[in-house]
Amino acid sequence: MTEFAASTSAAPADAFPAAPATPPQPQPLPIRFTGSGGEYFRIWIVNLLLTLVTLGIWSAWAKVRKTRYFWSNTQLAGAAFQYHGNPVAILRGRLLAGAVFVAYSVAGRISLTAGLVAGAVLMLLGPWFFHASMRFKLANTSWRGLRFGFDSTAGRAYAVLAPGVVLGALFIGSLATIQRTTPGEQANPLPIVLAELAVFACWPWLHARLKAYQHGRAQYGDLAFEFEPSTRAFYGVYGKAFLSALPFFVLMGIAIAGVAAATRGTKDPEAMTRVFVPIAVVTYAVFALAYAVVGALFTARLQRLVWTRTHAGPVRFATSITARGLMRVWIGNGILTLLTLGIYWPWAAVAIARYRLECMTLEAGAPLETIAAGRLPAEGSATGEGAVDLFGWDIGL
Amino acid sequence: MSETVLEGLLFDGRSAAATPVRIAIAGGVLTITTPDGALLSEHGLARLTVTEAFATAPRQIGLPGGGVVEVPDGAALAAALSAAGRRPGLVDWLEARWRTALAAVVVCVAVIVAAYLYGLPAAAGWIARTLPASAERRLGDGVLELLDGHVLRPTALSEEEQRAAQERIDEAARLGAPAVKYRLLFRSAGFGPSMNAFALPGGTVVVLDGLVRGTASDDRLVAIVGHELGHVARRHSAQALLKSAGVGAAASLLWGDFSGQAAAIPAALAMFDYSRDAEREADEDAVRFLRAAGRSALPMAEALCLLQCVEREASLGAMPRLLSTHPKLAERIQHVRELRGVDPSYRCPEPAPAGSPCGPDEDDGDDEPGTCGAGEAPRPSGD
Numbered sequence: 199m200t201e202f203a204a205s206t207s208a209a210p211a212d213a214f215p216a217a218p219a220t221p222p223q224p225q226p227l228p229i230r231f232t233g234s235g236g237e238y239f240r241i242w243i244v245n246l247l248l249t250l251v252t253l254g255i256w257s258a259w260a261k262v263r264k265t266r267y268f269w270s271n272t273q274l275a276g277a278a279f280q281y282h283g284n285p286v287a288i289l290r291g292r293l294l295a296g297a298v299f300v301a302y303s304v305a306g307r308i309s310l311t312a313g314l315v316a317g318a319v320l321m322l323l324g325p326w327f328f329h330a331s332m333r334f335k336l337a338n339t340s341w342r343g344l345r346f347g348f349d350s351t352a353g354r355a356y357a358v359l360a361p362g363v364v365l366g367a368l369f370i371g372s373l374a375t376i377q378r379t380t381p382g383e384q385a386n387p388l389p390i391v392l393a394e395l396a397v398f399a400c401w402p403w404l405h406a407r408l409k410a411y412q413h414g415r416a417q418y419g420d421l422a423f424e425f426e427p428s429t430r431a432f433y434g435v436y437g438k439a440f441l442s443a444l445p446f447f448v449l450m451g452i453a454i455a456g457v458a459a460a461t462r463g464t465k466d467p468e469a470m471t472r473v474f475v476p477i478a479v480v481t482y483a484v485f486a487l488a489y490a491v492v493g494a495l496f497t498a499r500l501q502r503l504v505w506t507r508t509h510a511g512p513v514r515f516a517t518s519i520t521a522r523g524l525m526r527v528w529i530g531n532g533i534l535t536l537l538t539l540g541i542y543w544p545w546a547a548v549a550i551a552r553y554r555l556e557c558m559t560l561e562a563g564a565p566l567e568t569i570a571a572g573r574l575p576a577e578g579s580a581t582g583e584g585a586v587d588l589f590g591w592d593i594g595l
Numbered sequence: 596m597s598e599t600v601l602e603g604l605l606f607d608g609r610s611a612a613a614t615p616v617r618i619a620i621a622g623g624v625l626t627i628t629t630p631d632g633a634l635l636s637e638h639g640l641a642r643l644t645v646t647e648a649f650a651t652a653p654r655q656i657g658l659p660g661g662g663v664v665e666v667p668d669g670a671a672l673a674a675a676l677s678a679a680g681r682r683p684g685l686v687d688w689l690e691a692r693w694r695t696a697l698a699a700v701v702v703c704v705a706v707i708v709a710a711y712l713y714g715l716p717a718a719a720g721w722i723a724r725t726l727p728a729s730a731e732r733r734l735g736d737g738v739l740e741l742l743d744g745h746v747l748r749p750t751a752l753s754e755e756e757q758r759a760a761q762e763r764i765d766e767a768a769r770l771g772a773p774a775v776k777y778r779l780l781f782r783s784a785g786f787g788p789s790m791n792a793f794a795l796p797g798g799t800v801v802v803l804d805g806l807v808r809g810t811a812s813d814d815r816l817v818a819i820v821g822h823e824l825g826h827v828a829r830r831h832s833a834q835a836l837l838k839s840a841g842v843g844a845a846a847s848l849l850w851g852d853f854s855g856q857a858a859a860i861p862a863a864l865a866m867f868d869y870s871r872d873a874e875r876e877a878d879e880d881a882v883r884f885l886r887a888a889g890r891s892a893l894p895m896a897e898a899l900c901l902l903q904c905v906e907r908e909a910s911l912g913a914m915p916r917l918l919s920t921h922p923k924l925a926e927r928i929q930h931v932r933e934l935r936g937v938d939p940s941y942r943c944p945e946p947a948p949a950g951s952p953c954g955p956d957e958d959d960g961d962d963e964p965g966t967c968g969a970g971e972a973p974r975p976s977g978d
Binding site: 247267273280343541 | 604606607608609610611612613646647649650651652653654655661662663665686689690691692693695696699700702703706707710
C-alpha cells in the first residue's frame with residue numbers, strides 16, 4: 199500500500215480518470231498518514247505553553263491547530279483533509295460547557311438532591327451536546343473542497359438516545375434510594391442490582407443504536423453514509439470482550455483470596471505494611487495489562503464491525519486493525535509516555551493515529567467526480583463540541 | 596527573481612472533481628493555469644486564505660468563490676509566499692523550530708513551578724479567607740467521607756477512653772482557644788502509623804487511636820490538638836485542600852487524555868502536606884494554647900519528639916508515610932524549644948537500642964507498631 203500511495207501522491211490526478219469507460223471495477227482509495235512525532239511535539243509544546251500563559255483561553259486555538267495537524271497529514275487518494283473549526287466558536291462552547299460543569303460539581307457538593315438534579319439536567323442535555331458536537335466536527339471537515347456534514351436534528355438525537363437517558367435516570371434513581379437509607383438501616387441492594395443488570399443487558403444495544411445514528415447520518419457532500427443494522431454483532435463483540443476479561447477477574451479473585459488467607463493469621467502491622475506495596479504494584483500491573491489486552495481486543499473487533507457495515511454510496515470501508523497490533527502500539531507508547539512523565543505523548547498520539555488510519559481501506563465503486571456539494575449549513579454550534587471535550591465522552595469516528 | 600511555478604489540484608467546491616493546475620505567485624497575484632498554460636483565474640494574495648505550513652502535509656489555498664487549490668509541495672509554497680512578502684504567523688514560526696520548542700519546554704516547566712510555588716498558595720489563601728464557614732465545613736465533610744471510605748476505620752477506643760480524652764481536650768480548649776469551634780472525632784488508621792491527629796476544613800479534628808492510647812497520662816495529646824486547632828483557626832486545611840484541588844484541576848486540564856477521578860484520594864491525602872510556615876504557625880499557636888490553659892510549653896516539644904519517633908519507626912518498614920507528612924520535625928522541635936517556656940537543654944528521649952526503637956516496654960500487646968510514647972518521657976525537673 200505504501201508503494202501505491204507514493205505513486206499516487208506523485209500524480210494524484212491519475213488516480214481518477216475523468217470518464218471511466220468500463221463500469222465499476224472498485225478502485226482502492228489509499229490512506230496515508232504523513233505526521234511525525236517530532237513535528238507534533240513542537241506544535242503540542244508551543245500550544246501548551248500558550249494555553250498556560252493565557253490561563254486556558256488559548257486552548258481553543260490549540261485544539262484547532264492540533265486537529266488541523268492531524269487532518270492535514272491524512273491523505274486519502276492523494277488529497278488531504280482540512281479542518282475549518284473556528285477557535286472563537288470553540289472558546290465560546292468551552293466557556294458554556296465549563297459553566298455547566300462547574301454548576302454540576304458545585305451542586306454535588308451542596309447537597310445530594312442538588313447533585314442528582316444537576317446530573318439529571320446534564321443527562322437531558324446529553325443528546326443535544328452529542329448532536330451539536332457531531333455537527334460541528336463533520337461540518338468543519340473537508341476533503342477535495344467538499345465539506346462533510348451530519349444530517350440530523352436535535353429532535354432525532356433525543357429520539358435515538360432516549361433509551362440511554364431513561365436507563366441512566368433509572369440508574370441514578372437506584373443510587374438515590376441507596377443514599378437515602380439512614381446509616382443504621384440496612385440498604386436494600388435490589389433496586390441498584392436490577393438497574394445495573396438492565397444497563398448491562400441493554401448497553402450493546404444502545405451502543406449499536408448510537409453508532410448507527412453516528413455513522414448513518416454522516417454525509418460527504420451530497421453523499422449520504424449508511425450503516426447496516428447490527429445489534430446482534432454488537433452483542434457478539436461485547437460477549438467476547440467479557441469472556442476475554444474473565445481470566446483476569448478469576449486471577450484477581452484468586453490473588454485477593456490468597457492474600458486474605460495469608461494475612462488473616464498475622465496481627466503484626468509491620469508485616470502488613472511490608473506486603474502492601476508489592477500487592478499494590480502487582481494489582482496495578484495486572485489491571486493495566488487487562489485493560490490493554492481486553493481493550494485492544496474490544497476496540498479492534500468493534501472497529502472492524504463498524505467499518506465493514508458502513509458505506510457511503512459507492513464507497514465502502516474496511517479496516518485491517520488487529521488486537522495484536524493495537525496492543526503493541528498502546529503498550530509501547532503507553533510505557534514510554536509514563537516513563538517520560540507525558541513528554542512522549544505527541545509521539546504516541548502520532549503513532550496511534552498512524553496505525554489506526556493506515557489500517558483503513560476504502561474502495562470506490564464509482565468515480566468520485568459524481569459527488570456534489572451538500573446543502574447542509576456550513577457550521578454547527580461549538581457548544582456541544584466543548585461539552586464533549588470537557589466531559590471526556592469518547593465518540594471517535 | 597525567477598517566478599516559481601507549483602503543481603496543484605483545483606477543487607471548485609461544487610463537486611469532488613479534481614483539476615490538475617499550475618500556480619504562480621508574482622506581484623501580489625496568484626495565477627492559476629492549466630498544465631498547458633491556459634489561464635484559469637487570477638486572485639489578489641490579500642483575498643486568499645492559506646493553511647499552515649507543516650513539514651510533509653499538502654497546503655490548501657482557499658479561493659474567494661469557495662474553490663480550493665491543494666499544493667502538495669508545502670515547503671515550495673512557503674518559499675513562494677515568503678518571497679511575495681507574506682510572512683507566517685508568530686505561532687507558526689514558534690512551532691516550526693526545535694530551538695523554540697525546547698525553550699517552550701523550559702518556560703512551561705518554569706511557569707508550572709512558579710504557579711505552584713506562588714500562584715496556587717496565593718489563590719488558595721484568598722479563596723479560603725473568603726469562603727463562608729458553612730462551605731468550608733462541607734468541604735471537610737467531603738474529605739472525611741472519602742477518608743472514612745478508604746483510609747480510616749472506626750475507632751477501637753472504649754466509650755470511657757473517648758470521654759476521658761474529650762474531657763481533657765475540652766477543658767484545655769475552653770481556656771486555650773475559646774473562640775475556635777471544633778469537633779473531635781476518633782478513628783483508627785486503616786494502615787500506617789496511627790500516632791497522629793489531623794484537622795479537616797471547617798474545624799473537624801480527627802484523633803487516631805494510637806495517639807489517645809500513647810498519651811493517656813500526659814498533656815501531649817492536648818498539645819497536638821492545640822496544634823491542630825491552630826490549623827483550624829488559620830484555615831490551613833481549607834487552603835491545603837484548595838491547593839491540592841487546584842493541582843488536580845490543572846493536571847486534568849494539561850493531561851486531559853487521562854481521567855482525573857482516580858486522583859481524588861491522593862489529592863485528599865496531599866491535603867495534609869502543610870507548608871513549613873503553616874506548621875511553624877500552628878506550633879506557636881499550640882504553645883500559646885498550652886500557656887493559656889495553664890500548662891508549660893514542654894508537652895509540645897514532647898509531642899513532636901513522639902511524632903519524630905513514630906516517623907523514624909515508620910521509615911523502618913517500607914511504608915509510604917501517608918498520614919504523617921509533617922516536614923522537618925527536628926527543625927520544629929528546635930523552634931518550639933526556642934520559644935520561652937521550654938528548658939533549652941531539653942532533648943528528645945533517646946531511642947532504646949535493640950528490638951523496640953523508641954521505648955522501653957515491648958509487652959504492650961495492643962496493635963500499635965513499636966512502642967513510641969508508651970514509655971514515660973523523662974522530664975527535666977523544675978519546669
